[in-house]
Amino acid sequence: MKLLLLLLCLGLTLVCGHEEEASFERGNVDVDKLNGDWFSIVMASDKREKIEENGSMRVFVQHIDVLENSLGFKFRIKVNGKCRELYLVAYKTPKDGEYFVEYDGGNTFNILKTDYDRYVMFHLVNFKDGETFQLMNLFGRTKDLSSDIKEKFAKLCVAHGITRENIIDVTKTNRCLQAQG
Secondary structure, eight states: OHHHHHHHHHHHHHHHHHHHHHHHHTTOOOGGGGOEEOEEEEEEESSGGGTSTTOTTOEEEEEEEEETTEEEEEEEEEETTEEEEEEEEEEEOSSTTEEEEESSSEEEEEEEEEOSSSEEEEEEEEEETTEEEEEEEEEESSSOOOHHHHHHHHHHHHHTTOOGGGEEEOTTSOOOOSOOO
16 A cells, blocks of 8 residues: 555656646746856757857857846857957747847747756757758856756757767856957
8 A cells, every 4th residue: 555655656746747847848937037147058059060169159158138028148259269249139939938039040049948046958940041050058157067967958959959979068168258359
């Protein structure tokens, strides 16, 4: 009898946990909790050259502003060897949890996972001149994150068709933490 009760409790716990994750994937994200400072930790793409040194999508997040029906992103990017500031506003689309931003083509993205206090994972699809590619980002509230969170992100990348060879940990690179004149 005790074993049956234990198995029933375990089953209910798994079902409840699955439901919470499923509702999150439908866009049930409290974006207000994303407001504040962030750091780029890991980036991935099925078009690796976009996130390598001098790639157009090798941008380093500094801050996320929650605006009315949009998100503002303060980034730094290296241009001609110098770090420059970039501010982009992404607008909500009619799809639940999806945003659109114009940068190096059109981009739609959504938030895949977050715990608000430590990390957020984004999935983006870029479309330009009839071609598309995926980009995924892991941002942290601190300059680095645990290997467990990075591995969770890597598995999510693989599930979206991005190979591990196309995942770049940027915690030990120049993330343009200071803008240059």
